[in-house]
Each structure stands twice: as C-alpha cells, then as structure tokens.
Amino acid sequence: MQDLLKFYELDEQGWSWSEEDCRNVWSTLNLIRAFEEKSVDVYKQGLMGGSLHPYIGQEAVAVGVGMLLQKTDYMTMTYRGRGHALAKGADPYKLFAEMMGREDGYCKGKGGPMHIASKEDGILGANGIVGAGIPIAVGGALTAKRKKNGQVAVTFFGDGATNQGAFHEALNLAAVLALPILFVCENNLYSEMTPIGDSVLNEHLAERGVAYRIPSIVVDGNDVRAVSEAAKWAVDRGRAGQGPTLIEAKTYRQLGHMYGDAETYRTKDEVEAWKQKDPLLLFRKTCIERGLLDEAALNELKQNVYTQIEEAYERAKESAEPKMEEIFTDVY
C-alpha cells in the first residue's frame, strides 16, 4: 500500500522546457499574480461585494496543472479560484466584470468571485462551500468515462477540504468507479484561520488518497516545474483510463484567508520565510540560471501582463450593471 504514496522530486538534469514553454508559464504566473494584486486593489476601493480570498503565493499549482489541460477537460475549484480560471484560459476582462458584478461578467454579475464558471473553458465552477466541488468534478469524470472522449476532470481544493465528508465520499466513489480525475489538494498550511496541523494528525494529506487506494503524490507546490511533471503523470493516467490520482501540492498562502484577515495565527517571520520561496521568484531564477530567458525578456513579459490586466480592469470598471430583469432569469 505504501508504494501508492510517492514523494515527487524533480529530475533537474532530465528537466527540459522549451523557451516557448517558459515564456507561457512565466506569463501565466504573472497574469494570476497581477490579477490578484489588482483584485485586492478593487476590493479596497469598495468596487466589490462580499469577501475576497486572494490566491497570491499558490500560482505554481494552478499553472503547473492548468498547462496540461484542454478546454474540454472539466474543472472545479474553490472560492480562491480566479487563478485556476486564468490558468485554464479564462478572460481577465470577464473575470473582473464578474468580480464587480457587471453584466459582461462570466455569470452576468449574479455569481461573483466565489462562483466563477465558464462553460466554454470547461470551468464548471468555483464554490463557496469547502469541499463541495470535489464530488461535482467526479460527476464530470463520470461523463468523460461514459462518453469515452479522453477528457479528464480536475478538482482543486485546500487542505481544510480534506476534513469534509464530501472529499472522502468523492475519493472513494472515483476509486471504485475508476474515473479519470485528478484531485489536487493545495496544502497552504491553513484551513481558513486554523493551522492544518491542529485539524488532522496525518503529516501528509496525500495519505488520505492512499486510504482509498488512489495513487497519491506529494510535490513542492511552489515549483511550477515539479507540479507540472507530477500532474502530467496523473493526467496521462486519467486519459489512458487508469483511474484517479491525488496530488498534494505543499504551498503557502501569502495573504490572509480573506482580505482583512488579522492573521493572528502566524508570525511575520513565517510569512517572510515563505516569500523567499515564492513560486514566481523560483521560476524566474530557474529561467535565468538555465539560460532559458534573460532578465530583459522576463521583465518584458511581466510588463506586458501587468498592462493587459490594467486594461482589462479599466474596461470592466466602465462596463454596465446587469438589468433588473436578470433577477428572475436562470432560476431553473
């Protein structure tokens, strides 16, 4: 049983991405970072309702997995899910419009940041209920298996979700039915405001996949290369009809659970230490050291993305509010 649990170590010598791969990955990492930074700004300006749960610090997970997915693959994610949506090809303009509750938003302004969905991108939806998207993704995998079209389903969830019944029921069901699904647990060390170590005795949450006889991999979630290589194995397994895989990506939430979180549960030193392992910093360093992209190229790509995000935000801010008739549409 123990051989179902794997600790993935990137083969530095064997690793090779093209310059094009690196440009894409670097751009997408920055796209998410820029979007999330701008979202905090939008929230501070009072242009959004509800709560904002930033993804900053975890971008390598969404990008590492997202780069392997087709638009036709199904995805569910959490209320921290704009990063996953962007990694799967979502349009920043429609995301900003949704965050600000506008009619051009993905959900016509009726879903908001916790309920982003994009049917055309295979994004079934973010979710406001911890763990609830996991069985829904299993349903996507059921469709993929029934239609025999080589599609896979991916579900992103946090460490806290692994204490929900929905997680356990979904894993067991996917294992028993041998469904093409990738369970991605982003262990950012905190379940909302509680350290995950206070909520579960397992050192590695991937052990919980093993309990259901699902091959489960622990990976450095801040290394986009490691995430992607591990996820590739898992996605290939799914496409080949070999059943589900679980990945536990060890990462860190650099901001609070939501904007305004007092963060009394951790020290500034701890946050600083993790910022030294920031996923963008790590990938930038790799690109330079391996001679794949130089400083100038990296900076230019980053600048392009920040400009793109600023433009998307400005356009979204000027877009129209939904009409009152929308209150009564889409109920059934």
Place this chain on the structure above:
Amino acid sequence: MSTNRTITYAAALNEALREEMNRDEDVIILGEDIGDYGGVFNVTKGLIEEFGRERIIDTPISEAGFTGAGVGAAMTGLKPVVEIMWVDFTFVAMDQILNQAAKMSYMSGGQTSVPMVIRTQGGGGRGNAAQHSQSLEAIFAQVPGIKVVAPSTPYDAKGLLKQSIREGCPVMFLENKMLYSQKGEVPEEEYVIPLGVADIKRAGSDVTIVTLSRMVQFSLDAAEQLAQEGINAEVIDLRTIVPLDVDTVKQSVAKTNRLVIVQEAHRSYGWGAELAARIQEEAFDDLDSPVLRVATEDVPIPYNLKLEKETLPQVADIVREVKKALYRQ
C-alpha cells in the same frame, strides 16, 4: 392494445425509467442497491440487465458523494436519475441538493444547468419511526431552483417521472412508500404530464380539498363518506408543489368558497401554510370560512403503530375538518 391496463405504482415508475433510457442514451441511474438488487422497492428491477453497469451504477452508501457526482454529470451532458433510498437520507446530501444543484444555473448566469432527477420516497404508515417516515417536500420547495413533484397514482407517477427527466433542471421526485404496490390504470401508449398542473381527482361543489401523494386517496375516501351526508367535495391533487398550480385551486374555491388542505407533512411551515397564505392573499373574497389544515402533528413520527396512526392524518380527520369548514359540526 389495452386501454385499461392496470399496473402498480412501482411498475409504472420502472416503465418510465426504461422508456426514457431507451429514448435518451444520456440518461443514467445512480444509487444504492439499484443495480443487481433492483432497488429496495423494485423500481429499478431489471434495468441493469437491459442497460448494463455503465448506465445503472450501484454506488457506495455515500449520498453526498453520488448526489454531487450526479450534479457534475448533469452539468457535463448526462441526465442522471439519482435514487436516494429514503427521503430522510437527503439530509446528508443537502449541500449538494440545495446549495449546488438548485443554485448552479443561477450562480453561473445560466451558463450551466443541472438536468437531474432525485428520486426518493417518504411518508409514514409502516412503523418505520422518526428517521424513515417523513414528508419533507416543503423543505426542498423553500429553496428556489429545484422543482418538487409528489405523484399519487401509477398514471401520474409514470407521466410525471418521464417529464421530470426531460425537464432540464433539478427535480425532487418524491414517491410514497405506501403507494408502490397500489394499482391503477396506465395506458400502453406513451404520454408525459407537465409539471405545475394540478389534477382534479374528484369534482365537487361544496368544499375544495387540496392534497397530494398518499393523502389523495385518503381525501377521496373522505369525500365518499361526506357524500353520504350530502356534502359534495372537490379533491384537487397538486401533483407538484414547485411549480404550484394556485390557479386551479382558486378556480375551485371560487366555486366552493371553502378550502381544506390535507398534507402528510408536519403541520407547521408546510406547503399547506404557503397555499393558505396565497389563497387568502389572492382569493380572500371567495372564502366563506377559514382555510383549514389537516396535517401530521408537530412531533417526530412515533414507532408504535397506534401512536403513528394517531399522529398522521386519517380519513376521519379530513371528514371532521371538512364539516368544520362547512359549519356542520
């Protein structure tokens, strides 16, 4: 071709499932003991032999897990019929039913839909005690986004289930455990019954009785007794409470000027209260007496059969309340 073929409520449901699965390859069934065993009430009997394990999927005892999988399958192109063995068990899957299935279309701005039917059964009368005897239809009706169906006859059960599978949105399909062996006429020819259309099961002029599910037969029996005393009751079977066919009730009340609501659910906060409110809001001037309710007492259902019977509505209770509405007591 027989026009007066008689089959059971369970057999009618089985036919509906079989016909819809033959008509549409995307229809699948998920649930506990529904495959090899054929369902604890035999509703899915024989389907696994006909449609195979890819479409008739026996699940672990994981109502939240397989209901959630039904939601996801529905969002991605299948039309799942999820069987939850007892309505009382829906409580462990309620997040998937009321937070996920019911809200998905709206939250996504209409991008996604959840064409899923949850078949389950409720009601008392068999000494199944408090966790296996409830009538929970109003709970689902209180959350917008899911339709709620509760058929009383084999004919209605078949036509409403077929339509529910085609409805394109989440539907709670609430059967009644005491009705599975009841027989009724079901034609060989294909038919569907639209949701949201009440059925006048007995025409009358003195009082309107509105009810659904097992209480329809109780109300018809009460109407027969009342007829002996010269009281001509109209019995309306709502068949669905979401959508709620208030118009049919209003038309009847305009004629009878008296309304008695009979629900097997607990008295307080039920659909009967909602209907009573609607009638007093929209048809106050038609009423000659207060709207009365016959319902289960506000206690958990007791196990002892005599206590259970006393707790649930009976024919005599309906007769008594109708007379009260007519000031004949």
